Amino acid sequence: MKTTFTQKTILSFFLLCSFHLLAQNKLGRELILIDKDWRFSFGHLYDTKKDFGHAEGYFSYLTKTGFADGPAVSGFDDRAWRKLDLPHDWAVEQPFSENASFSHGFKAVGKNFPEKSIGWYRKKITIPNEDLGRVISLKFDGVFRNSKVFFNGFYLGTQESGYNGFEYDVTAYVNYGGENTIVVRVDASMEEGWFYEGAGIYRHVYLQKTNLIHVALNGTYVTSEIENNNAVITAEVKLENKGHYEGNVEISQTVLDASGKQVASNTESISAPEFYKTNVCSSKLNVKNPLLWDIDSPNLYQLITEIKSEGKVIDQYKTSFGIRTIKFDPENGFFLNGKHVKLKGTNNHQDHAGIGTALPDEIQYYRIKKLKEMGSNAYRCSHHPPTPELLKACDELGMLVIDETRLMGINDYHLNDLKRMMERDRNHPSIFCWSVGNEEWQIEGGITGERITNIMQDFSKSIDPTRPVTVGISSGFKSGISSVVEIMGYNYLGNGDIDAHRNQFKNQPGMGTEEGSTFATRGIYFTDDAKHYQSAYDKKPRPTFYSIEEGWKFYAERPYLAGMFIWTGFDYRGEPTPYGWPSVTSYFGMMDVCGFPKDNVFYLKSWWGKEPVLHVLPHWNWSGMEGKEIEVWTYSNCDEVELFLNKKSLGKKKMEQNGHLEWKVNYVPGTLEAVGYKDGKKVLSDVQKTTGKAENIKLSLDKQNVLKGNVSVVTVETTDKNGLHVPTANDEITFSIKGGKILGVGNGDPTSLESDQFIDDITLVAINNFKEQKETNASLPLQLLNYAENQWTEAFKDRDYKKQAPSYIYKGEFDLKSNSASNMVSFFYKKIGVETVVFINRNKVEPSKEDTQKYILNTSILKEGKNTIHIAATPLQKIKDWDVMNTDPGIIQVITPAEPWKRKLFNGYAQIIIQKDENVGEVVLSASAKGLRAAILKN
Incomplete structure (x- = not known):
């Protein structure tokens, strides 16, 4: 339809009025965490019936705007789905299978498991009428992977990669003053990496509300120059206008120190951007005698950006930043704030024992603190953009970071991902280098690699010229990427002649982006290939790879090398080299998947740390x-x-x-x-x-390394009669908890096929072979009659809704694999009649008090195998001829209670991660095992 001048004028007037109303009454920006109370269920990779009928509609969401179908429809009945909180990784919940992916740790997810590779998430939120006129958006920090997002049935978009955050504007689709439905379909069937990546909405999700004029997504960029105890801060802000407001706005920039004291400010008046356009404002601020960000003193400042109209604040945006200088020198390595720093780094993936990739924020701090405790000062994000909370922890704890994009390339898919990562992360002082690639063997040594690297480097400089660019190279250090990359990244000194490369490119700084790749099993001191155990002594793992000691000596003795990053700080699920099934985690870590130290930790602590160290190995049992x-x-x-x-x-x-x-x-x-x-x-x-036999269970709360919050890390071990830790214990410990919940359990055993999580199993059972017979009156039976079998016809087929019977009797079937007395079985009825009576195996059942369309079924009336359901109902009537009538009677939900939480000790240790319930004063964790004295931990 063509819009008239009058319509445009009215629209502009409305938006202008809305803008002024907001300027007078609202602060403008709200960022609301919406991790709580989602519904989740598995769909199916290719069977649309098992995918709740998604993509079966005559018009699809790609055909006509707003034509979602299946679970993407707002009114879809998800009552039988599982209720959970985010972050959530469904892969870690699955059992292990030899048919699953080697690289993903043999978890039963992926292409070979189509029934566990599609996940649906749904959440309902209320947005008040007062928000009309604001910009409403959804922010996802990361979904693995290939996510499709719907809002009130409207398709918002697809994000293929599992590592980049993304945002969708839903302003036009909001039901103001009422209920709104967010739906996410996640397809984790394809891998991006060769390591465990999890599955699902494994990072945070937010609802954001802003003024029509606001700071754009990741719209601030703070840099600093230091001279004579004075820091000149350049604060760049990108404004976005999603309204028709014309005129000037004020940009107020204020710098606060860690105590909240104002140390600098500036205000400028600029013209507002045009409709759906952006513009950039840059301000200079002077901070006298700045406290520099450093690995030992991670001082942080905060930039408060305010947009004002008519003297009123309409948007406020906070940016944490640090003041520091970085420099790579081809002769002398790396300098931070003018001081030489040898990089003592580790590579790490993002999963943790028992919880997969769905890490609570507290665990990010736990892991960084464990690395700092080892003496490490640098962290390489291997091999993808990290979650924002990891970078926040590195900023606050003093850990340098190499931030790495997922894939090399020069098209929009590659460069846009790189841009989004850099714009999101470039204010973090911990980041000292961008990595645009890792071990791209197809292109490393040739002209194609050179071209791609040159483009990605120059593109990176256009976004952030303050940091250098690196690539991790592993197929020789002679040509291709190695000859043009700004900071040479050597992956393993056995892969080429590092000294020869340096002599050829003397103006090119370098560092070991990966080194070591050693094998060790915590607490094991004799290699046993039959058991898939590798000795923890630091020895050469393979002919062309070097021990941790050999690697560190090489880099420590060469001033021109900035340092090295060990492969890896922590073990991780997947890539269980040098073995295969049933090994399910890597052997490379200095610590195991729980963060329990292997002996190599003490070697590094001796030469990386500052405190006196002495450690003797092995144990003496x-x-x-x-x-x-x-x-x-x-x-x-x-x-x-x-x-x-x-x-x-x-x-x-x-x-x-x-x-x-x-x-x-x-x-x-x-x-x-x-x-x-x-x-x-x-x-x-x-x-x-030498200890006696294990007699006692000991539970210890890690108070030193975990950020204060609701999540705690507990070490589980056994002691002998003298209280000595038993290093060879492998007892199975059973846990229970009050006042909280258990998030996951682990023990660091690379061959353990035990469950990481013990959660109730929810199975949805369809009602099949649904048939009907017409009744001659509207009275519904209180007892089920006998019906002639030859009178049953397919339900709703060719129904004439203008000539319906007074009532109908329907019959269907559902199969139960078991009928255990401990199971909880419910029928979630979807309305197919005005009045309804339900019979299960000819027994009349009553609806529950809390939900009149839910029937809780006693197992005494059920049986293993085929069960029958009869529904007597007076028919629904069409109001309009084109109304689509529901023909689905509902779903049977079977909940099989989980086993008690348990885990075997591995070489003396296990770990349990617990979360305290909100508004609970104390959480009590109990642990017991056969033949051992039980333990209780209160927190």
């Missing part, structure tokens, strides 16, 4: 090996270490810089003690004692 030779190592930064067995000295040895010490010791039970000396004086000792 070797029953049956009396008299046999055991390798004993010590990791330390002491000058000398002396080893004692049962108080008898086995010799004192001098510690080599960046090295370790070894003894051969014939096993005798008792006490193995290492004593460390500095300047000839004893400064440290470490002891391994």
Whole structure:
């Protein structure tokens, strides 16, 4: 329809009035976390019937605007679906299968499991009438993967990658003053990486409300230059106008220090952007005697950006930032704030034991603190953009970051993903380098790689010229990307001659973006290929790869190399090299998937950290090996270490810089003690004692490494009668909790096929073979009559809605795989009549009190196998001829209660992650096991 001048004028007047109303009465911006109370169910990869009839409509959401179908329709009945909170990873909930993906840790998700590769999420929200005239949008931090989002039945878009955040404007589709429905269909059938990636809405989701004129998505960019104890802050802000307002607005920029004190401010008047356009305003602010952001003192500032109209604030946007300088030097490595810093980094994927990729914010802090505790000062996001909360933790705790995009390329798919990552993340002071690729073997060594790298580097500089660009290279360091990348990223010194490359490109700084790739199983000291266990001694893993010690010595001894990033800080699910099934996690980590340290942690802590360190390995429980030779190592930064067995000295040895010490010791039970000396004086000792059998369960709350919040990390172990930790214990521990819930359990065993989570199983059972017979009166039976079998006809087929019978009797069937007394079975009725009576196996059932269209079915009237349902109903009447009448009688929900939470200890340890309920003063965790004294932990 052609819009007239008068219509345009009225529309402009309405929007202008709305703008002024907001300017007078509203602050403008609200960001509301909407993680609570979603509904979830599995769909199906290709069977549309099992996908709730999605994409079966005559008109689809791609054909006509607003024509969603199946679960994407606002009125879809999701009462039988599971209720959950986000973040959510459905992959971690699944069992293991040998037919599943090696790279994803053999979890039963993906192309071979079409019934567990599509997930539907639905949530209802209310948006008040007062929000009319604002911009309403949905913000997703990340969905794995290939998500389609609908709002009130309107298709908003598709986001293919599982790692980039995205935002949709839903303003035009809102039901103001009423209920609104968000629907997300997630397709996790295809992998992006070669590591565990999870499945579902595994990051946060927000509802955002702003003024028509507002700071655009990721619309601030803060940089600084330091000179003579003065920092000149350039605060760039991008404004967006989704209204017809014309005129000037004021941009107020205020810098606050960590205490909230104002240290700089500036105000400018600029013209508002035109309708659906943006413009950029740049301000200069001076901060005197700035507190610099550093890995030891991560000082942060906050920029408060306010947009004002007629003196009223219509939008406020907060940006956390830090003031610091970075520099790579081809001769001397990396400098932070003018001070030389050797990069002591780790690579990491984003999953954690028991919870997969759906990490609570507290666990992000836990993991970064564990790395800092090891002495690490740098983190490489391998190999995709991270969740925002990880970067927040790195900013606040002082951890340098390489931020990495998912895929190299020069088209919109690649460059737009890179741009979105950089614009989202570029205000984080922790980020010191952008990575635009990793081990792209197809292009690394040739002209195509050069071209792509040059374009991506220049494109990156157009977005953020303050940071350099790197690529991780692994197929030789001679040509292609290696010859043009700004900061050379060496992946494994065994893959090429690093010194030769440096001599050829002396003006190109470099660092080890991956090094090590060693194999170790926590608590194991003899490799057992039959059991898929690798010894934890730091030894060369493969001929062309190097031990952690060999790798660190190489980089530590070369000033021109900025440092190295170990593969990896933590073990991760998937890629269980050098084994396959039933190994389901990697062996590369310095810590296991729980964050329990392997012995290599103490090597790094000795030479990466600042505190005195002494660690002796292995444990000293070797029953049956009396008299046999055991390798004993010590990791330390002491000058000398002396080893004692049962108080008898086995010799004192001098510690080599960046090295370790070894003894051969014939096993005798008792006490193995290492004593460390500095300047000839004893400064440290470490002891391994032979313990008795496990008698007690011990629960310990990690208060040091977890951010204060509702989520806690608990270490589970056993002790002997003397209270000594038993390093060889593998007892199965059962848990229960009051005042909270358990999120996940783990133990670091790379071959464990135990469940990560114990949740009720919800099965939806369809009603099939649905038939009907006409009744001659409107009275509904209180007892089921006998009906002639030859009178049944297909329900609703060729129904003449103008000549309906007074009532109908319907019959259907549903199959139950089991009829356990512990199961909870319900019939969620979808209205097919005005008045209704329901019979199950000829037994009349009553609706529940809380929901008159829900029938709770007692297992005494059910049976394993085929069950019958009869529904007597007076018919619904069409109001308009084109009304679409419901013909679906509903769904049977079967809830099978979960087993109690449990986990075996692995080499003495397990971990449990708990979450306290809101408004609860105390959470109580109980642990028990056969033959052990139980434990209770209160928090």
